[in-house]
Amino acid sequence: MREQRNPYDDPVFVARYARSRPGPPHDLIPLLTQLSGRPRPRLVVDLGCGTGLSTVAWSGHADRVVGIDANPMMQRHALPAKGVEYRPAPATDTRVRSGTVDVVTCSQSFHWMRPRPTIREVARILRRGGVFAAIDYALPPVIDPRLDPAFTALLRWAGLPPVPDEKSAHVRNLVGSGRFRWVGECALHGADTGNARRVTDLALSIAHVAARLPEGDASRDPHFLRLKRAARRTLGTGRRRFWWSYKTVLAVK
Numbered sequence: 001m002r003e004q005r006n007p008y009d010d011p012v013f014v015a016r017y018a019r020s021r022p023g024p025p026h027d028l029i030p031l032l033t034q035l036s037g038r039p040r041p042r043l044v045v046d047l048g049c050g051t052g053l054s055t056v057a058w059s060g061h062a063d064r065v066v067g068i069d070a071n072p073m074m075q076r077h078a079l080p081a082k083g084v085e086y087r088p089a090p091a092t093d094t095r096v097r098s099g100t101v102d103v104v105t106c107s108q109s110f111h112w113m114r115p116r117p118t119i120r121e122v123a124r125i126l127r128r129g130g131v132f133a134a135i136d137y138a139l140p141p142v143i144d145p146r147l148d149p150a151f152t153a154l155l156r157w158a159g160l161p162p163v164p165d166e167k168s169a170h171v172r173n174l175v176g177s178g179r180f181r182w183v184g185e186c187a188l189h190g191a192d193t194g195n196a197r198r199v200t201d202l203a204l205s206i207a208h209v210a211a212r213l214p215e216g217d218a219s220r221d222p223h224f225l226r227l228k229r230a231a232r233r234t235l236g237t238g239r240r241r242f243w244w245s246y247k248t249v250l251a252v253k
Helices: 011-020 028-036 072-076 115-125 148-157 170-177 196-204 207-212 222-235
Strands: 043-047 064-069 084-088 101-107 126-137 182-194 240-252
Touching (some): 011 196, 028 101, 028 182, 043 115, 064 072, 072 084, 115 170, 148 196, 148 222, 196 222
Antiparallel strands (some): 126 240
């Protein structure tokens, strides 16, 4: 049996991820700032920060921002920004001083982590009253109804259910930990723009999809080619709005 590749070790995959994935929704930062009880967080930690899309969003909105990721390839592509630093470390052992963090975020990353030790580490580094947020956006974004069948078929072929079990368990795991005085969730929304190339890049930036392609080559896969044709036919050479829905799970220590 062929061993499945880890796309996150592939610089081509990581670069594609960085240019095609969305940043966090605009309302996330004021929401988490309000819940933290401080007008400006002193320290924000972004766990599983990847290429820094969700880390640099805090630049100018917090005194210090630390992006943490165990994958050196992702960190190599991390975006620079004022007040932002990156550290190579697992989410279960951040080496951040206990009780010093106002906000901890996991954007599209919490489901990759071991829940119990990660939640224990989050609770350790948060100060009393600090807030944790796990943010996950739905795929695909809403662009055009004619794109959905091809994109959904590609996700199904890759073995991805509409809501992976790991993501649906976020609230249950946080409540069950007994480490937070309040756990809740809300829906946030955002929009940006893209073209047909971004649609196909987005599809190939999904680890389950990329891992199933021999050597990452999508040129002969019928599921991918169907999406590529649909994107070209629907978007042409122009740009369209990409509408994103974010499920946001919140916990206050």
